[in-house]
Every structure is written in structure tokens, then in C-alpha cells.
Amino acid sequence: MADFGYSLTPSSRIDLNKADRETFGKLVKLEPDVLKCMACGSCTASCTAGVYTRTSIRSAILYLQNGREKEALEFIKGCMLCGKCTIVCPRAINTRQLVLSICKIYNLK
Amino acid sequence: MKERILSGYDNFVLPFMIGMVFLCIYLLIGLIRILKHIPGPDRKKLALSFINPRIIYKDCRDILCDCLLHVKIFKRKALLGYMHASIAFGWFMIIVIGHIEVALYTPQRNGLIYYPVFFRYFTMENNHTLRGAFFFFLMDFFLLVILSGIALAMYKRVRSIALGMRRTTKPSLADRIGLYCLWAIFPLRLLAESFTAGISGGSFLTKPMNFLFANFLSNDYHILPTWWAYSTVLGTFLLVMPFTRYMHIPTEAFLILLRNAGLKVTRPRKGFAEAEIYACSSCGICLDACPMNMQKKNLKYSSVYFIRFLRRHNTRKINEIADKCLMCGKCVALCPVGVESCAIKRAQRSTVTDGLYYDYSYLKTLSPVPANPADVSETMTDKPVLYYAGCMTHLTPGISKAMKEIFRAAEIPYRFLDENGGICCGRPLMLAGKEKAARELVRKNTELIRAAGCDTLVLSCPICFKVFREEYDLQGITILHHTQYIENLIRKGKLKLNATSRSYVYHDPCELGRGAKVYEEPRRILERMGRLVKAEKEKEESICCGGSLGSLTLNYEDRIKITRGSLKALTYNHPDNIITACPLCLKTFAAQSPVKVMDIAQAVTENLEAIREPAASGTEKTQFGN
Numbered sequence: 038m039a040d041f042g043y044s045l046t047p048s049s050r051i052d053l054n055k056a057d058r059e060t061f062g063k064l065v066k067l068e069p070d071v072l073k074c075m076a077c078g079s080c081t082a083s084c085t086a087g088v089y090t091r092t093s094i095r096s097a098i099l100y101l102q103n104g105r106e107k108e109a110l111e112f113i114k115g116c117m118l119c120g121k122c123t124i125v126c127p128r129a130i131n132t133r134q135l136v137l138s139i140c141k142i143y144n145l146k
Numbered sequence: 147m148k149e150r151i152l153s154g155y156d157n158f159v160l161p162f163m164i165g166m167v168f169l170c171i172y173l174l175i176g177l178i179r180i181l182k183h184i185p186g187p188d189r190k191k192l193a194l195s196f197i198n199p200r201i202i203y204k205d206c207r208d209i210l211c212d213c214l215l216h217v218k219i220f221k222r223k224a225l226l227g228y229m230h231a232s233i234a235f236g237w238f239m240i241i242v243i244g245h246i247e248v249a250l251y252t253p254q255r256n257g258l259i260y261y262p263v264f265f266r267y268f269t270m271e272n273n274h275t276l277r278g279a280f281f282f283f284l285m286d287f288f289l290l291v292i293l294s295g296i297a298l299a300m301y302k303r304v305r306s307i308a309l310g311m312r313r314t315t316k317p318s319l320a321d322r323i324g325l326y327c328l329w330a331i332f333p334l335r336l337l338a339e340s341f342t343a344g345i346s347g348g349s350f351l352t353k354p355m356n357f358l359f360a361n362f363l364s365n366d367y368h369i370l371p372t373w374w375a376y377s378t379v380l381g382t383f384l385l386v387m388p389f390t391r392y393m394h395i396p397t398e399a400f401l402i403l404l405r406n407a408g409l410k411v412t413r414p415r416k417g418f419a420e421a422e423i424y425a426c427s428s429c430g431i432c433l434d435a436c437p438m439n440m441q442k443k444n445l446k447y448s449s450v451y452f453i454r455f456l457r458r459h460n461t462r463k464i465n466e467i468a469d470k471c472l473m474c475g476k477c478v479a480l481c482p483v484g485v486e487s488c489a490i491k492r493a494q495r496s497t498v499t500d501g502l503y504y505d506y507s508y509l510k511t512l513s514p515v516p517a518n519p520a521d522v523s524e525t526m527t528d529k530p531v532l533y534y535a536g537c538m539t540h541l542t543p544g545i546s547k548a549m550k551e552i553f554r555a556a557e558i559p560y561r562f563l564d565e566n567g568g569i570c571c572g573r574p575l576m577l578a579g580k581e582k583a584a585r586e587l588v589r590k591n592t593e594l595i596r597a598a599g600c601d602t603l604v605l606s607c608p609i610c611f612k613v614f615r616e617e618y619d620l621q622g623i624t625i626l627h628h629t630q631y632i633e634n635l636i637r638k639g640k641l642k643l644n645a646t647s648r649s650y651v652y653h654d655p656c657e658l659g660r661g662a663k664v665y666e667e668p669r670r671i672l673e674r675m676g677r678l679v680k681a682e683k684e685k686e687e688s689i690c691c692g693g694s695l696g697s698l699t700l701n702y703e704d705r706i707k708i709t710r711g712s713l714k715a716l717t718y719n720h721p722d723n724i725i726t727a728c729p730l731c732l733k734t735f736a737a738q739s740p741v742k743v744m745d746i747a748q749a750v751t752e753n754l755e756a757i758r759e760p761a762a763s764g765t766e767k768t769q770f771g772n
């Protein structure tokens with residue numbers, strides 16, 4: 038193919054029929070506040086680990102909602118539980134505990 | 147004094163003996179269980195402590211002061227202290243004197259467990275009674291002391307506030323049985339001894355009662371039934387004791403031995419922790435202490451119930467409470483037994499979270515700060531200090547800005563370790579139970595700090611301060627919180643402050659006050675700048691700001707209530723400013739406070755005497771204006 042100096046972005050279409058909604062349901066049951074996230078990104082902007090890694094609660098929540106656990110994990114594995122994101126979250130989501138709960142429920146190893 | 151019952155035995159001692167034997171077996175098994183679960187090195191420490199005269203002295207002193215005299219409760223609430231001490235010390239003295247009596251008057255019965263308990267039944271007075279009168283007097287005296295304590299205890303059940311307690315624990319069924327037995331033991335003893343006093347002699351209490359009864363009751367008929375009743379109640383008490391809070395009586399003394407030997411909580415339910423769990427007397431002092439209890443609905447999360455569920459192995463409840471606690475440490479500081487419930491909660495969290503996934507491989511790529519001090523000029527002669535702001539201070543940049551200005555004003559060269567981002571100190575992870583992950587951060591931070599090559603480390607966040615002091619191996623480096631550091635500078639004359647007429651109240655952050663015992667330095671600084679007024683609750687009793695990282699699950703609404711309660715206590719004397727020394731407290735308070743909240747470093751920069759040309763940063767408004 039000719040090189041135009043740019044390429045098409047890969048499709049970001051999500052097949053929610055294939056996504057694992059059940060596990061997400063479990064998470065919502067444990068942390069109902071996860072649904073309150075408005076993706077403002079304050080958590081990501083303040084994140085201590087975010088200076089060096091892709092750590093981002095906002096993205097993790099979005100990816101989980103879209104049934105993409107593997108990618109979501111990438112966004113929380115560097116979290117140091119410093120708690121800054123919880124303090125700045127305008128929706129008063131306990132993001133720090135959310136990180137632990139995600140790890141618990143998705144049983145990620 | 148001579149024996150009245152020649153066989154030295156009567157059937158009524160049986161209930162007491164059954165209870166006593168059962169209890170002894172139970173305690174022995176418990177002792178073996180605890181020792182079995184204590185890690186090897188700790189067991190060795192314990193054994194060594196028994197041959198160390200200094201520790202032995204400490205053991206004896208603590209047991210006397212804590213278990214018998216309850217000095218700690220006395221200091222806080224005299225009447226409550228008297229209630230506990232009268233029962234514990236009085237009972238102890240009655241046991242001791244009972245044994246002395248047996249040893250002196252009926253030495254042939256030495257070693258019979260029940261004999262000193264029922265001494266008056268088995269003996270009668272003879273011509274030499276006066277020799278025993280002294281002991282009779284003591285016995286009656288201590289019986290009276292105990293009875294007064296029991297009367298107070300009964301009164302406390304009805305109106306606890308009279309003894310300085312707003313809230314008391316709800317007793318479980320077993321506790322209730324134990325409680326009623328305990329209440330009944332000593333009045334029954336009084337009755338039994340009074341009925342017998344005509345034969346065995348008595349003193350100011352039992353003798354008059356004996357005369358009184360003789361006027362309308364036939365004393366002789368009542369002797370045996372009352373002794374039976376006394377023995378039965380005492381036996382029942384001993385029998386139910388292992389299942390009630392009264393297990394604290396033997397366990398507390400054992401816990402003191404373990405603690406003085408230097409043992410620590412390693413597992414949430416076994417070994418040392420088990421001794422702590424059984425040493426809790428359910429006194430309920432932690433109920434009034436806990437900031438969560440600003441709302442009645444949160445009473446169930448108090449340490450006393452945490453311990454109770456641990457005893458019952460109710461894992462769901464144990465986890466729920468362990469995750470809720472703010473780890474402010476107030477209940478531990480005020481607990482008369484010194485039950486380290488926070489350490490147990492941490493160990494409990496660890497069982498859930500320590501194995502959870504994380505990946506800190508990026509730490510390897512982190513490089514140390516540049517070698518040049520950030521701010522040096524030729525006039526500066528001091529060695530550079532290392533400043534570490536910590537995560538939270540980056541949310542309240544007013545503090546690190548103020549610190550920079552202070553360094554400049556005092557002409558101290560400094561290196562800012564995490565000016566452009568650093569990693570967390572690891573304490574939040576530890577508080578959440580993720581010990582393994584925390585160790586990785588500790589290792590990396592140690593490396594970064596060592597590489598910076600300063601011999602003083604100044605911290606703005608008490609959370610970092612505590613962990614750097616306790617968990618890091620930074621030998622040769624002086625670790626100071628900025629309150630201590632600024633106070634040092636003032637004392638050395640490097641900083642000069644203007645005295646103003648403002649009034650300040652100081653909030654003791656949990657981790658700096660109870661956590662690291664830094665109470666005086668910040669107050670000394672404030673006294674130099676203005677008038678220091680008192681808060682309603684201070685120092686050891688200071689109330690958490692509500693923002694604590696210690697709690698995992700406490701929600702926003704509950705936290706706000708705590709913040710408001712804490713602010714109410716702080717503004718008790720209407721100060722112009724609330725001063726704190728923790729970025730997290732500052733952030734939490736600033737959002738709710740009716741008066742201006744500042745960090746102590748910010749307050750200091752406001753009052754710096756102009757010893758150099760005013761710099762731009764000096765007049766800048768800090769982020770937390772009003």
C-alpha cells in the first residue's frame with residue numbers, strides 16, 4: 038500500500054454482546070459509585086503514578102464499561118493507592134477503593 | 147483462730163472448685179495456643195525478657211498500675227477509674243490477705259485452693275482473736291471498697307454519663323451472665339461472712355450486720371445456704387469467664403508481658419493478636435473516642451465490636467469494620483489496656499489485599515534528582531537539606547511554596563526530591579494492607595534519598611514522616627517534619643518572626659500527633675507569632691479531619707460529618723485561624739471551614755520578619771485563600 042504519511046485509526050467499535058457484563062455487574066454491586074463517573078479526568082491529571090505510567094482511573098472505568106478488562110488493567114496496575122484521585126474527584130467516587138475492588142473482582146493475576 | 151470444721155471440707159465448695167478447675171484448664175490451653183502461634187524469634191525474645199531485670203521491673207509496674215490500679219483510666223476520669231480500680235485492686239487484696247490468713251492461722255491447710263476463699267466458714271475465733279482483728283479489719287475494708295465499686299458499676303449501667311462515658315457497650319448474653327454474677331459475688335460474700343461473724347469473728351462491717359440479723363433472723367440456719375449461694379455464684383462466674391469479656395482479667399497481665407518483651411502484631415487473629423483480643427475488657431472507652439461515632443449509626447464500627455467479632459470469627463463483619471476504620475489511632479491512644487486495634491486491622495486488610503495484582507516495573511527507570519541543589523548562592527554556608535513534599539503536598543502546592551520561601555529566608559540550600567513528580571512513600575499501601583507492594587516503593591525511595599546525599603530530610607506530610615521514620619532504613623540521615631525543622635531554624639535564630647495579635651488554634655494531625663508524638667514544636671512556633679488558643683479536644687484526643695487515607699470504605703458523606711465535628715471542636719475558642727501541619731488535613735478542612743485554614747509553613751511565611759528584600763513569592767496569595 039502506498040504510504041500517505043498517515044493511516045486509518047483502527048475501529049473502536051465494541052461488541053457489547055461479547056463483552057463480559059456479568060463481572061461488571063458484580064463490580065457495580067460492590068462499588069455502585071463507579072456509575073457516577075463523568076469522565077472528567079481529574080483523577081488522571083492528579084495521579085502520582087501517572088507521571089511515569091499510563092495510570093488513569095478515568096480510562097480504567099471507561100474500558101471496564103466497554104468490557105475491555107485486559108486494557109483496563111493496564112491503567113491501574115501502577116497505582117500506589119496514594120489517594121490523590123479520591124480527593125479531587127468531583128463526583129466523590131472512592132477511586133482508591135475502586136482500584137482494590139477491580140483487582141478483587143476481576144481476579145487479575 | 148482455730149479450725150472449726152475438722153475435715154476442712156464441706157460440699158458447698160464444689161461449685162467453686164468446678165469453676166476454678168475449668169478455668170485453669172481453659173487458660174492453660176489458651177496459653178499454649180498463643181505461644182504456639184508466636185513466631186520463633188519472638189518466642190525467644192519473650193523468654194529473654196524474663197531474665198532481664200529492667201523488663202521484669204517494667205512488667206511488675208505495668209501490671210500494678212494497669213491491671214490493678216487502672217491508673218490510665220484514673221487520669222482521664224477519676225470516678226470511672228475508681229470504679230475499675232476498686233473492684234480489681236480490692237479483689238486482689240482480698241485474695242492476698244486470704245492467703246496470708248491461711249498461712250498464719252491454719253498452715254496445715256496451705257495449698258487448698260478453696261480454703262482462703264471460704265476461710266471464715268472453716269475457722270472460729272478463740273481467746274487470741276485480737277491477733278486476727280487486724281486482718282478482719284482489712285478484709286472488711288477491702289470488701290467495702292469492692293462493694294462501692296460494684297454500686298458505681300450498677301449506677302453506670304443506668305446513667306453512664308455520670309461516670310464520664312457518653313456511650314457504653316452493649317453486653318452480649320454471656321457478658322450479661324458474667325456481669326450479674328460479678329455483681330452478686332460480693333454482696334453474697336458479705337452476707338455469708340456476716341452470718342458467720344458470730345463464730346469466726348469479723349470487723350466493722352460484718353460484726354454489726356451479724357448483730358442486726360440476730361435480732362430477727364436465726365443466724366445459724368442461714369450460714370450454710372449463704373455460703374452455698376456465694377460459692378455457686380463465684381463458680382458460675384469462673385465457669386462463664388472464658389466466654390465473656392472478663393477474660394481480660396488474666397489476659398491483660400499476660401499481654402503486658404508480651405508487649406514489654408517487644409512483640410508486635412503479625413497476624414490478625416493468632417499469637418500476639420489473640421492475646422490482645424482477649425485482653426480487651428469491652429470497657430467502651432473507644433466508643434466515645436472514635437470520630438466515626440459522630441453519627442450513631444457508625445457505633446457498630448468501633449474497635450470494641452471489631453474485637454468482639456474477631457473473638458467470634460465472624461469474617462464478614464471483621465473485614466467490614468477493618469476497612470471502615472480511619473486508622474486515626476485515637477482508640478488505641480485512649481484504650482486503657484493498650485489494645486492495638488489498628489495494627490490488627492492492618493494485618494486483617496493484608497489477608498485480603500496483599501495478594502492483589504500490581505506492577506511497579508517502571509520504578510526501575512526512575513532516576514535520582516539532579517545533583518545540583520536547586521537554590522544555592524555563595525553566601526550559603528550550610529549543608530544542603532533534602533526536601534520531600536510527598537503526593538498530598540502536590541495537591542496543596544501552597545505548602546511546598548511556603549517551604550521554599552522558608553529555605554530561602556533562612557539561607558539554607560536545599561534539594562527538592564520530588565519537585566517534578568516522585569513516587570509515594572508507601573504508607574498508604576501499608577495502611578491498605580499491601581505490604582509487599584509498599585516494600586518496593588520503600589526500596590526505591592531509599593535509593594533516591596541516598597543518592598541525593600544530604601544528611602537532613604525534611605518532610606511536609608506527616609504520613610510520609612511516620613513511614614520514613616519507622617519503616618525506612620535511613621541511618622545517618624536526620625528525618626524531620628517541617629514543624630520540627632522550622633522550630634529548629636527559629637531557635638537557631640535563622641528565622642525571625644513578627645509577633646502579631648492574631649489567635650491561632652492548632653490541629654494535631656493524627657499521624658504527626660498520636661502517630662509520631664510531635665505535639666510541642668508547632669505550638670512553640672505559633673506562640674511566637676500570635677496567641678495560641680486551645681481546641682476542645684487536643685493532642686492525644688485531637689479529632690481526625692475526616693480525610694484520612696486510613697479508611698478504605700468510609701464514604702464522602704460520613705467523612706464530611708467528621709470534618710464538621712472536628713472543626714467544631716477546633717473553633718471552640720473562636721480562633722482567627724486554624725493551623726495544621728498536614729496537607730491532607732488542610733485540603734479536607736479548607737473545603738468546610740468557617741475560618742481560614744493554613745499550614746504552619748504558610749502561617750510562618752506570612753509572619754516572616756523582612757530580613758531580605760521582599761521577593762515576589764512573599765506577597766503571592768496562597769492557594770487556600772478563604
Ligand code: SF4
Nearest residue numbers: 084116117119120122
Ligand atoms: S491512588 Fe493510584 S490512581 Fe489515584 S492518584 Fe494515587 S496512584 Fe494515581
Ligand code: SF4
Nearest residue numbers: 074075077078080126
Ligand atoms: S475524577 Fe472522578 S468523575 Fe472524574 S474521571 Fe476520575 S473518577 Fe471519574
Ligand code: SF4
Nearest residue numbers: 426427429430432481
Ligand atoms: S479496645 Fe480498649 S478501649 Fe476499646 S473496649 Fe477494648 S479495652 Fe476498652
Ligand code: SF4
Nearest residue numbers: 436471472474475477
Ligand atoms: S482508629 Fe480512629 S477511626 Fe479507627 S476505630 Fe479507632 S478511633 Fe475509630
